Amino acid sequence: MPRVYLTAAYDGTAYHGSALQAGEPQTIEAYLNRAIHGATGDETPVIGASRTDAGVHARGAVYVFDTASSIPPDRFVHVLNHLLPDDIRIIESHEVPADFHPRRCEAVKTYVYRVLNSPQPDPTRRLYTWHVPRPLDVNAMREAAATLVGEHDFTSFCNVDSTAETRVRTILRISVERSGSGALRDTHDDEIAISVTGNGFLYNMVRIIAGTLVQIGWGWRDASQMAEILSAKDRGAAGCTAPPQGLFLIGYEWITDDNGAIMVKI
Numbered sequence: 001m002p003r004v005y006l007t008a009a010y011d012g013t014a015y016h017g018s019a020l021q022a023g024e025p026q027t028i029e030a031y032l033n034r035a036i037h038g039a040t041g042d043e044t045p046v047i048g049a050s051r052t053d054a055g056v057h058a059r060g061a062v063y064v065f066d067t068a069s070s071i072p073p074d075r076f077v078h079v080l081n082h083l084l085p086d087d088i089r090i091i092e093s094h095e096v097p098a099d100f101h102p103r104r105c106e107a108v109k110t111y112v113y114r115v116l117n118s119p120q121p122d123p124t125r126r127l128y129t130w131h132v133p134r135p136l137d138v139n140a141m142r143e144a145a146a147t148l149v150g151e152h153d154f155t156s157f158c159n160v161d162s163t164a165e166t167r168v169r170t171i172l173r174i175s176v177e178r179s180g181s182g183a184l185r186d187t188h189d190d191e192i193a194i195s196v197t198g199n200g201f202l203y204n205m206v207r208i209i210a211g212t213l214v215q216i217g218w219g220w221r222d223a224s225q226m227a228e229i230l231s232a233k234d235r236g237a238a239g240c241t242a243p244p245q246g247l248f249l250i251g252y253e254w255i256t257d258d259n260g261a262i263m264v265k266i
Contacts, residue, residue, distance in 0.1 A: 001066045004073045005096040006080075008032070008061045011087040012052060013127045013245070018061065019051035028052075028088060032063060035083035039076070040069035049102035049252060050109070053204075055244035057128065060091075060251025062102050106255035108172055110197040113210040114246045117178075118190040129191060130210075130246040136217030138192060142176045144216045144223040145194070147230065148209065149174055155233040157209050158202035159241070167233075169205070173197040176213065192217075195250075204241050212239030 010028055018028040032046045049062035071079055073095035080090045116122060116129035117136050148171050155167040174196045179189045194210050212229065215221050229237045
């Protein structure tokens with residue numbers, strides 16, 4: 001049975017997260033499974049590379065599924081889009097090796113958090129940004145963000161309900177830019193984009209980083225405090241958890257060996 005790789009984009013506003021949940025029909029994976037079943041008759045559920053919370057959006061989410069259908073893998077992008085709601089779209093589809101598992105392969109992924117920094121809210125952007133009316137010092141936010149680059153224990157930036165065995169993660173790149181320079185280039189002059197690329201993320205990690213950076217930007221905390229927050233390894237040391245609607249999963253970069261094969265996690 002071929003294994004089909006999907007790159008998906010979705011507006012998460014109407015969904016209770018991306019991952020399949022028992023008794024919850026309003027998730028991204030539930031809609032993908034229904035569309036695949038409608039196209040092929042297959043009952044095999046999709047496997048997601050990661051999950052997003054309710055209200056979070058994606059431009060490069062990754063899923064795989066196995067199928068006995070005669071539909072060519074590269075045609076699923078068209079077939080499924082006829083069966084999916086308008087706020088979920090397949091961007092690309094192709095076949096991958098049968099043993100490819102997106103959660104067992106080495107990858108880095110990028111999230112962007114969007115802040116609307118204007119005196120008054122914009123109702124047309126209320127579902128895609130966090131409105132912060134107080135002026136923000138982007139330079140201070142940028143200085144604080146640089147402290148997070150590298151391998152660290154991110155317990156201070158992890159939801160207390162997380163069941164992760166280790167809180168150690170590596171942030172490869174982080175930027176704080178006004179007016180859409182960076183991963184999201186369609187933002188307005190009154191928006192700030194916080195872009196974070198890493199080898200993995202803890203529950204609510206990017207939203208807590210965003211909330212802490214915003215507090216630094218408006219002067220509630222000093223940029224120099226970020227090192228102390230990180231070393232505290234205490235959720236109470238960091239800032240608020242930013243609301244979900246400003247968060248976008250941008251995509252994945254799969255790590256390959258010298259022969260071009262995707263590396264598997266040890």
